[in-house]
Amino acid sequence: MNLNPTRRTLLKLATIGVAAAGLPRFAAAQGASELTIAYNVNLPSWDPTVGASGVNPTLQGYFLSVFDRFIHKNPDLSLAPGLLTEWGWNEDRSKVFMVVREGVTWHDGSPFTAEDVAWSLERAANPETGNPIQFTWGTLGNFTVDGNRVEADVLQFEPTIFKWMAFLTGFVLPKAYYERVGAEGFEAAPIGTGPYMVDRYERNAFVRLKANPDYWGEKPAFENVTIKFVTDPASRVAEVESGNSDVTLEIPYEEYDRLMAAGFNGSAETISDIAMIFINDVDPMLDRNVRLAAHHAIDKQLLIDRLLLGYGVALSTLETPEYLAFDPGIEVAYDPELAASLLAESGFSPENPVRFTIQTTRGFKPKDYEMIQAIVGMWRRVGIEAEIEVYEIAQHFELRAADQLAPAAFYNWGNAIGDPTTSTGHAMFGPTPHSVWDGQELIDMIAPLWAEPDEEKRIEGWKAVSRYIAEEGLAIPLLQYVQPIVYRQGLEVTPHKSGALLPQLIRGS
Amino acid sequence: MARIFALRLLTTLVTLLGVAVIVFVVIRVVPGDPIAMMLPPGATEADIARLRTLYGLDKSIGGQFVIWFGNVLQGDFGSSITARQPVLTLVLGRLPATLELSLLALLMAVLIGGTLGVTGTRLRGTRAEAGIDVANGIGLSVPDFLWGLALIVLFGVVWPLFPISGRVSPRLELPFSTNFYLIESILRLRFDLTRNLLAHMLMPALALALPLAAIISQLLKQSLKETVNLDYAVLARTRGYSERHVILSEALPNAALPTLTLIGVQFTFLMGGTIIIERLFSYEGLGNMAIDAVITRDLPLIQGIVLLFALLFTLVNLVVDMAYVLLNPKLRHA
Numbered sequence: 001m002n003l004n005p006t007r008r009t010l011l012k013l014a015t016i017g018v019a020a021a022g023l024p025r026f027a028a029a030q031g032a033s034e035l036t037i038a039y040n041v042n043l044p045s046w047d048p049t050v051g052a053s054g055v056n057p058t059l060q061g062y063f064l065s066v067f068d069r070f071i072h073k074n075p076d077l078s079l080a081p082g083l084l085t086e087w088g089w090n091e092d093r094s095k096v097f098m099v100v101r102e103g104v105t106w107h108d109g110s111p112f113t114a115e116d117v118a119w120s121l122e123r124a125a126n127p128e129t130g131n132p133i134q135f136t137w138g139t140l141g142n143f144t145v146d147g148n149r150v151e152a153d154v155l156q157f158e159p160t161i162f163k164w165m166a167f168l169t170g171f172v173l174p175k176a177y178y179e180r181v182g183a184e185g186f187e188a189a190p191i192g193t194g195p196y197m198v199d200r201y202e203r204n205a206f207v208r209l210k211a212n213p214d215y216w217g218e219k220p221a222f223e224n225v226t227i228k229f230v231t232d233p234a235s236r237v238a239e240v241e242s243g244n245s246d247v248t249l250e251i252p253y254e255e256y257d258r259l260m261a262a263g264f265n266g267s268a269e270t271i272s273d274i275a276m277i278f279i280n281d282v283d284p285m286l287d288r289n290v291r292l293a294a295h296h297a298i299d300k301q302l303l304i305d306r307l308l309l310g311y312g313v314a315l316s317t318l319e320t321p322e323y324l325a326f327d328p329g330i331e332v333a334y335d336p337e338l339a340a341s342l343l344a345e346s347g348f349s350p351e352n353p354v355r356f357t358i359q360t361t362r363g364f365k366p367k368d369y370e371m372i373q374a375i376v377g378m379w380r381r382v383g384i385e386a387e388i389e390v391y392e393i394a395q396h397f398e399l400r401a402a403d404q405l406a407p408a409a410f411y412n413w414g415n416a417i418g419d420p421t422t423s424t425g426h427a428m429f430g431p432t433p434h435s436v437w438d439g440q441e442l443i444d445m446i447a448p449l450w451a452e453p454d455e456e457k458r459i460e461g462w463k464a465v466s467r468y469i470a471e472e473g474l475a476i477p478l479l480q481y482v483q484p485i486v487y488r489q490g491l492e493v494t495p496h497k498s499g500a501l502l503p504q505l506i507r508g509s
Numbered sequence: 510m511a512r513i514f515a516l517r518l519l520t521t522l523v524t525l526l527g528v529a530v531i532v533f534v535v536i537r538v539v540p541g542d543p544i545a546m547m548l549p550p551g552a553t554e555a556d557i558a559r560l561r562t563l564y565g566l567d568k569s570i571g572g573q574f575v576i577w578f579g580n581v582l583q584g585d586f587g588s589s590i591t592a593r594q595p596v597l598t599l600v601l602g603r604l605p606a607t608l609e610l611s612l613l614a615l616l617m618a619v620l621i622g623g624t625l626g627v628t629g630t631r632l633r634g635t636r637a638e639a640g641i642d643v644a645n646g647i648g649l650s651v652p653d654f655l656w657g658l659a660l661i662v663l664f665g666v667v668w669p670l671f672p673i674s675g676r677v678s679p680r681l682e683l684p685f686s687t688n689f690y691l692i693e694s695i696l697r698l699r700f701d702l703t704r705n706l707l708a709h710m711l712m713p714a715l716a717l718a719l720p721l722a723a724i725i726s727q728l729l730k731q732s733l734k735e736t737v738n739l740d741y742a743v744l745a746r747t748r749g750y751s752e753r754h755v756i757l758s759e760a761l762p763n764a765a766l767p768t769l770t771l772i773g774v775q776f777t778f779l780m781g782g783t784i785i786i787e788r789l790f791s792y793e794g795l796g797n798m799a800i801d802a803v804i805t806r807d808l809p810l811i812q813g814i815v816l817l818f819a820l821l822f823t824l825v826n827l828v829v830d831m832a833y834v835l836l837n838p839k840l841r842h843a
Binding site: 045208228229241 | 559599603669
């Protein structure tokens with residue numbers, strides 16, 4: 001074969017080169033008023049109050065761009081006036097009142113009113129609409145509207161009702177518009193009062209947003225925002241690296257470090273998601289020594305340093321430092337000697353280990369399977385022989401609801417309102433389908449706290465519950481996750497503790 | 510001929526019914542309850558029961574199947590649990606994107622594989638043929654998603670010639686009345702859109718095409734090498750025809766038959782490959798939707814997608830079988 005290029009060959013290669021040079025370059029070239037985000041999840045539905053989407057924490061970023069909740073939630077999870085400017089109970093807590101912001105308009109230009117608030121709450125409480133939080137919204141009823149003030153009867157006292165107004169499904173929808181276009185029409189052309197309006201939505205592909213010129217709050221910095229649904233992490237990295245997208249999130253920590261070194265901007269802040277191990281009250285977890293040994297044998301900081309490259313915060317309770325009921329005084333220390341002696345009390349040792357199964361997801365959260373592998377290694381050294389069983393996240397939900405989890409089961413728990421009821425409460429209260437520990441003593445401690453009207457007493461009660469869980473080894477909290485966000489030079493991104501990446505919190509620097 | 514067609518049509522219908530039963534039962538038997546996935550903190554047993562009734566999951570599997578299949582026969586595939594839209598609307602809305610991608614990939618595979626097969630035959634016994642064999646080997650051994658990753662790095666990041674994700678640039682206004690964007694852009698003479706669509710489709714289509722191209726090349730070359738030594742090809746040479754003429758005009762029509770059958774079978778595999786490739790390139794097709802449906806245990810949507818894929822596969826096989834009968838005189842007159 002002749003490898004010496006002829007004149008004709010060179011001409012052909014030159015032609016190919018010119019043709020290639022003529023192909024369009026798709027990278028970069030963003031206008032100042034354009035922002036492109038490579039988001040990690042797909043948006044299946046626009047109604048933020050019903051179905052599985054309504055309670056999917058990863059979708060809240062989309063919803064919060066277009067809709068407003070009753071009560072605004074700041075990036076640090078604190079509550080602030082939103083569409084409601086004031087709220088509260090009456091003296092005997094038999095009624096609630098809400099004062100509605102004036103001068104707000106829907107995206108179609110129609111005025112936002114107190115009727116919208118009352119209708120949204122009534123609709124949420126109606127079981128037929130399919131709101132998964134209906135049981136909470138149903139604690140209010142008999143709404144009355146007087147000007148910009150809404151009042152309702154408290155049918156059952158729920159101390160966190162106003163927190164729910166800043167959480168899952170707590171969105172205000174347009175009464176007149178929704179009734180006019182129906183559910184299907186609303187899916188096709190959703191409107192809200194939020195900082196951005198839906199310009200175009202291609203299912204499974206992207207959503208184009210444009211700034212709401214009449215937004216009641218701080219005006220968004222970008223006129224147009226494109227959110228691409230890029231579910232593959234490698235593709236999201238390529239999106240920002242090539243300049244096709246300005247911002248992305250939830251990429252591997254190794255890639256985050258690499259992009260930081262390459263000159264990208266980024267933030268790696270803790271969010272309200274935690275990694276934990278559920279303990280089921282089945283053999284051998286009925287033995288307190290085994291439970292406590294399993295907890296003391298885990299070097300959480302080592303997991304964070306080695307597997308998560310330092311991105312994470314070790315936890316001893318199901319409350320993170322930002323939560324109301326966080327108690328820094330509760331600590332379950334890494335102490336393998338103590339773990340070994342506890343096991344020895346029950347007759348177990350590395351030579352005669354206690355055996356059980358631990359379930360885990362694989363690839364659902366960063367290094368989930370690897371973390372459990374490392375934990376099993378730590379356990380083996382003190383006398384616990386655990387067999388790893390991988391399950392899908394859907395299987396976890398089913399097993400947990402049926403109280404059929406293995407003696408130990410890895411999971412991540414999110415709590416974007418920072419209240420102990422939605423972390424320790426629902427994770428550990430036996431009668432709910434979310435908890436697998438059914439010990440009566442714990443049930444008796446938690447039960448009165450659901451309706452405790454004295455806030456200080458309520459929070460102290462939850463701290464006592466956390467202490468009891470730690471002392472009895474009823475769950476193994478591992479760490480608080482850190483969310484990596486990467487963005488191009490010239491941008492400033494304010495991360496939100498809930499994990500939602502909000503275009504209205506992105507500005508040019 | 511008509512009898513063969515009728516028989517194949519009947520087996521197609523039986524196959525589809527079998528697929529419907531298997532899919533319906535399997536996705537309900539495997540772990541992962543869709544209701545459990547949508548339970549918020551604080552849900553009670555009563556809430557679970559209410560949601561189960563709302564989504565029709567409170568009945569027996571047999572009862573659910575009878576209702577579902579009865580509705581399917583009337584064109585109602587139910588509603589997606591997550592998207593809250595009719596399954597048929599969702600599935601038919603995404604099907605054109607997958608079909609266009611698959612057909613483009615098939616076209617690329619045939620062009621690349623065909624060219625390599627013919628060139629390998631023409632240059633048989635040389636180092637060029639060995640080079641083609643090596644290329645085929647690489648094409649066969651590297652799975653499509655790895656090709657996809659390599660293309661993303663090469664033409665998306667290092668030399669950003671093509672967009673990495675999506676089907677079309679979000680900033681473009683689309684005047685289309687169907688979801689066959691590529692075909693419609695050509696028919697409407699909107700070549701600016703055609704170019705944009707092709708730029709988005711090129712990398713995923715190439716990733717899908719390369720393994721198939723290698724198979725086509727290998728098989729075609731093998732068939733051609735056998736055919737060019739048959740009597741009629743030798744006769745053509747002795748009559749003074751060029752080697753190129755012998756290969757393209759004499760040998761290729763006969764050698765192409767087994768390749769055609771293979772392309773038909775492999776096309777169904779190629780469509781299966783769109784599931785991963787569409788995910789990787791965030792391409793808004795049926796495959797991408799299928800993964801989301803599986804993750805969220807959207808049972809009606811999974812059923813709709815699988816049934817549609819099964820329909821496509823059986824139809825492609827039917828078409829290939831019929832084409833084979835038409836092209837093969839022995840079968841045609843059987």
